[in-house]
Amino acid sequence: MAFENNVDMDHPIHDIRSEAIKNFETKGFPSKKEEAWKYTSLNSLQKIDFSIFPKEENALEYHQVKKYFLHEIDTYKIVFIDGIYSSYLSETTHDGVDICLMSSALTKPMYQQVIDVYFNKVASKEESLTTLNTAFSREGAYIYIPKNKAPKKPVEILHFATGNEATLMLQPRNLIIVEENAELQVIERHQSLTSNEVLTNCVTEIFAAKNAIVDYYKVQNDTKKASLIDNTYIAQKDKSVVKVHTFSFGGKLTRNNLNFYQNGEHIDSTLKGVTILGEKQHVDHHTLVHHQQPNCESHQDYKGIYGERSTGVFNGKIIVDKIAQKTNAFQQNNNVLISDQATINTKPQLEIFADDVKCSHGCTIGQLDEDAMFYLQSRGIPRKEATGLLMYAFANNVLESVRLPELKQRINKLIATKLGVRLGFDL
Amino acid sequence: MAYTEEELKKELETKEYEYGFYTDIESDTFPKGLNEEVVIALSKKKEEPEWMTLWRLEAFKIWKEMTEPEWANIHYQKPDFQDISYYSAPNKKPKYESLDEVDPELLDTFKRLGISLDEQKKLAGVAVDIVMDSVSVATTFKKTLAEKGIIFCSISEAIKEHPELVKKYIGSVVPKKDNFYAALNSAVFSDGSFCYIPKGVRCPMELSTYFRINQAGTGQFERTLVIADKGSYVSYLEGCTAPSRDENQLHAAVVELIALDDAEIKYSTVQNWFPGNKEGKGGVYNFVTKRGLCERNAKISWTQVETGSAITWKYPSCILKGDNSIGEFYSIAVTNNFQQADTGTKMVHLGKNTKSTIISKGISAGKSQNSYRGLVQVNSRADNARNFSQCDSLLMGNECGAHTFPYIEAKNKSAQIEHEATTSKIGEDQIFYCNQRGIDTEKAIALIVNGFSKEVLNKLPMEFAVEAQKLLEISLEGSVG
Numbered sequence: 030m031a032f033e034n035n036v037d038m039d040h041p042i043h044d045i046r047s048e049a050i051k052n053f054e055t056k057g058f059p060s061k062k063e064e065a066w067k068y069t070s071l072n073s074l075q076k077i078d079f080s081i082f083p084k085e086e087n088a089l090e091y092h093q094v095k096k097y098f099l100h101e102i103d104t105y106k107i108v109f110i111d112g113i114y115s116s117y118l119s120e121t122t123h124d125g126v127d128i129c130l131m132s133s134a135l136t137k138p139m140y141q142q143v144i145d146v147y148f149n150k151v152a153s154k155e156e157s158l159t160t161l162n163t164a165f166s167r168e169g170a171y172i173y174i175p176k177n178k179a180p181k182k183p184v185e186i187l188h189f190a191t192g193n194e195a196t197l198m199l200q201p202r203n204l205i206i207v208e209e210n211a212e213l214q215v216i217e218r219h220q221s222l223t224s225n226e227v228l229t230n231c232v233t234e235i236f237a238a239k240n241a242i243v244d245y246y247k248v249q250n251d252t253k254k255a256s257l258i259d260n261t262y263i264a265q266k267d268k269s270v271v272k273v274h275t276f277s278f279g280g281k282l283t284r285n286n287l288n289f290y291q292n293g294e295h296i297d298s299t300l301k302g303v304t305i306l307g308e309k310q311h312v313d314h315h316t317l318v319h320h321q322q323p324n325c326e327s328h329q330d331y332k333g334i335y336g337e338r339s340t341g342v343f344n345g346k347i348i349v350d351k352i353a354q355k356t357n358a359f360q361q362n363n364n365v366l367i368s369d370q371a372t373i374n375t376k377p378q379l380e381i382f383a384d385d386v387k388c389s390h391g392c393t394i395g396q397l398d399e400d401a402m403f404y405l406q407s408r409g410i411p412r413k414e415a416t417g418l419l420m421y422a423f424a425n426n427v428l429e430s431v432r433l434p435e436l437k438q439r440i441n442k443l444i445a446t447k448l449g450v451r452l453g454f455d456l
Numbered sequence: 457m458a459y460t461e462e463e464l465k466k467e468l469e470t471k472e473y474e475y476g477f478y479t480d481i482e483s484d485t486f487p488k489g490l491n492e493e494v495v496i497a498l499s500k501k502k503e504e505p506e507w508m509t510l511w512r513l514e515a516f517k518i519w520k521e522m523t524e525p526e527w528a529n530i531h532y533q534k535p536d537f538q539d540i541s542y543y544s545a546p547n548k549k550p551k552y553e554s555l556d557e558v559d560p561e562l563l564d565t566f567k568r569l570g571i572s573l574d575e576q577k578k579l580a581g582v583a584v585d586i587v588m589d590s591v592s593v594a595t596t597f598k599k600t601l602a603e604k605g606i607i608f609c610s611i612s613e614a615i616k617e618h619p620e621l622v623k624k625y626i627g628s629v630v631p632k633k634d635n636f637y638a639a640l641n642s643a644v645f646s647d648g649s650f651c652y653i654p655k656g657v658r659c660p661m662e663l664s665t666y667f668r669i670n671q672a673g674t675g676q677f678e679r680t681l682v683i684a685d686k687g688s689y690v691s692y693l694e695g696c697t698a699p700s701r702d703e704n705q706l707h708a709a710v711v712e713l714i715a716l717d718d719a720e721i722k723y724s725t726v727q728n729w730f731p732g733n734k735e736g737k738g739g740v741y742n743f744v745t746k747r748g749l750c751e752r753n754a755k756i757s758w759t760q761v762e763t764g765s766a767i768t769w770k771y772p773s774c775i776l777k778g779d780n781s782i783g784e785f786y787s788i789a790v791t792n793n794f795q796q797a798d799t800g801t802k803m804v805h806l807g808k809n810t811k812s813t814i815i816s817k818g819i820s821a822g823k824s825q826n827s828y829r830g831l832v833q834v835n836s837r838a839d840n841a842r843n844f845s846q847c848d849s850l851l852m853g854n855e856c857g858a859h860t861f862p863y864i865e866a867k868n869k870s871a872q873i874e875h876e877a878t879t880s881k882i883g884e885d886q887i888f889y890c891n892q893r894g895i896d897t898e899k900a901i902a903l904i905v906n907g908f909s910k911e912v913l914n915k916l917p918m919e920f921a922v923e924a925q926k927l928l929e930i931s932l933e934g935s936v937g
Contacts, residue, residue, distance in 0.1 A: 064527070351854060366869040369836060375864045377875070384851035384881040394834075394866045394873040 049163035056157035068342040068374040069313040079198035087191045101435040105184045107170045112199045126180045131169035151262040159260045162232040166202035179212035192223025203233040207241040214244045221255040233261045237269035245273045251280040260286045267293035275302040277312045288317045294324045301427045302331040305447045306339035313342035320353040329360040332424050335371040343375040351382045360390035417448045486541045502612045515632040515642030522636045528798040529827040532767050535706045542644045607652040614650035629712040629749045637708040637743040645679035653688035664693040678709040684719035691722040705740045713748030720755040729764035731795050739766025752778030759915045761924040762789040773802035776810035783812040786912040791824030800830035805841040814845035820856035827859040834871040841871045849879040902929045
């Protein structure tokens with residue numbers, strides 16, 4: 030891949046960037062030899078010569094992309110087209126809360142203080158793809174919710190790739206800060222609009238202060254030629270509650286690196302995911318929950334349904350530090366294989382250094398219950414619908430904690446389409 | 457088979473002279489270091505046929521190209537392979553027919569270690585093939601076994617007496633290039649046990665080998681080969697204790713099990729190598745490759761109680777090649793003080809309707825680190841494969857760690873795999889309950905640990921279970937806090 034050095038040299042975060050470039054140059058792209066990338070190969074992506082900086086600006090009409098918005102309700106929108114901000118499609122605000130652009134936050138002096146405190150503070154300075162993003166990212170969402178505030182509407186972050194470039198690599202960078210007693214809901218989506226190759230290497234940093242509540246939903250239902258490497262880093266303080274839901278229904282290769290760092294007591298972290306794959310798709314969920322303080326909880330629940338020649342990977346790591354006594358960490362990973370060519374590799378991992386903890390993980394790979402199937406069929410429900418129903422039920426726990434009814438409905442529809450069944454009701 | 461004393465004397469004299477080996481009073485030991493000549497000399501010393509020498513040399517060549525694995529969750533000072541003597545044997549080579557002929561000093565060592573041969577002979581009907589610094593010195597109950605056609609002898613004897621069996625199976629389950637330590641073992645294995653159960657024979661007694669490390673600075677490279685022919689059954693026990701040592705001792709064994717159609721092998725281990733003292737000084741490095749191959753309808757069951765070693769790196773595995781074959785793994789790993797254990801299993805499902813069970817109990821105390829690392833792999837042709845895994849960890853004290861690294865890879869839609877793991881500590885209420893009934897804390901912990909490990913202890917043969925239970929108590933002594 031050829032990098033063009035288009036980045037502004039006088040930028041205040043120039044030092045951070047050059048540091049990051051240096052790290053990436055020594056590390057390079059991760060290979061399958063690295064334990065964290067054992068089951069996911071980036072070889073096929075590295076062969077493609079991606080263009081890093083699109084040459085021209087592209088515009089889209091609202092009706093072309095309306096279906097990708099959660100249009101049933103009003104939301105704040107931050108929309109990017111081929112990595113460039115589209116003010117026409119977006120709706121940002123500075124009314125009490127800041128929901129705007131990373132580029133303006135990085136350049137305008139009024140944000141300087143916040144940037145100094147938070148930018149690149151929780152994101153890894155070692156992991157090569159994260160540093161690649163740190164070095165070359167130009168745009169993204171910046172959300173700052175001050176103390177005791179909650180925005181009136183949820184925030185949607187959408188990235189569209191128009192396909193005007195034959196191959197495109199996007200490197201969005203988001204920074205989200207939710208201060209004490211504040212609340213935020215975010216829906217993030219990456220969408221390619223053509224069948225041209227797109228690779229997105231996204232980094233999101235989320236800071237949840239004391240008593241903050243953050244709900245983050247990732248909807249991944251992209252085209253066959255679109256790949257996504259998503260790196261999310263979350264730092265939590267005392268009594269904060271952060272939930273991340275990941276819905277992976279498509280894309281060529283999706284890698285979700287989701288990292289939680291608990292830097293306080295009585296923290297609650299929730300990681301949930303539904304994965305339904307077909308064709309030759311590949312999804313890799315790589316989660317880390319690092320319990321660094323006592324009396325915290327984490328809940329993980331990932332369900333996967335794998336058909337055709339798809340591959341699923343789940344690697345969930347829980348680390349409990351020596352001082353993090355009274356930790357409760359739960360992890361659950363259930364998988365259904367519905368095709369003989371599908372593969373699932375899972376590695377739930379516990380690393381525990383404290384003794385007064387309750388940690389468990391459970392992992393299953395199996396089929397739908399034949400008895401349940403028979404029950405439904407004996408009541409006149411055709412096998413195909415019965416299969417759909419059972420899979421629906423299988424994925425249901427994950428949906429239960431989605432707090433936006435419209436989003437839940439949307440996901441339901443996506444699941445139904447993906448499974449090829451019409452259910453005639455919502456869960 | 458047995459050589460005359462004159463021949464032996466002659467051989468000993470000339471050999472020593474030829475290669476310039478030094479001998480102290482009790483045993484003759486190779487000078488430290490490893491190169492091709494040492495491998496050849498070792499092979500010559502053991503009077504091995506040419507094919508074996510070549511086999512070793514090939515392994516040595518492979519080993520030279522390899523580097524030590526670093527993926528395990530253990531930290532240690534790497535052994536210097538040139539600072540180890542690769543052969544040491546008690547100097548009295550002839551085999552004994554009865555115990556009276558055995559060197560009384562040797563017998564005394566065994567007695568001090570709490571293993572009385574005669575007692576065992578009488579008590580349990582255990583045929584004991586004692587390995588004292590690598591060479592078998594006593595074999596009992598051989599006659600009874602011979603009547604059934606069972607071959608139970610040291611592997612060096614088997615190489616000489618049954619070359620066709622050894623040639624066919626050695627390295628067939630654990631190839632020379634399998635891993636660093638397996639390659640090393642293949643090149644320089646000193647001795648070990650060989651066991652062959654003929655078709656349809658049920659071995660009437662538990663076969664057992666006691667291992668000892670007794671010579672300073674001697675690496676032990678045991679090689680065990682157990683072959684159960686069609687429809688046969690054998691239960692094999694392996695037990696280890698080692699006296700205190702200040703420097704680290706390397707132990708890199710290879711165990712290969714072959715269960716042909718309808719055969720069953722039960723392999724139990726109690727391992728209590730010297731774990732190092734309370735400051736973490738000394739202790740045995742245990743890098744073992746154990747693997748079994750199951751043909752149609754065969755069953756291999758591994759049971760292990762690991763209490764010793766400063767470093768344990770051990771993954772007894774089953775390759776379920778034949779249809780309907782079964783693999784089992786039951787393990788208790790106890791670590792205390794500065795011990796580190798990275799242990800677990802691999803279940804590779806290749807055949808249809810194959811089943812595997814994994815029960816692993818880890819207990820960590822003191823400043824130790826205990827890891828479970830396992831792989832369950834279901835290949836695309838393995839229809840209806842079934843696996844159940846459970847790994848529980850018990851933590852005692854706040855300076856130890858428990859880790860699990862289970863890998864699960866499924867490529868078949870009819871596979872059913874369940875894995876669960878828990879980590880917890882001994883409940884204060886449980887201890888309180890015992891206390892108020894007059895059971896002191898130390899006893900209470902022993903009781904709870906016992907209950908925690910029961911599922912695995914139950915799988916051990918009777919005589920072993922008692923010993924293992926005692927071992928658990930001893931290893932956790934003083935870890936109450």
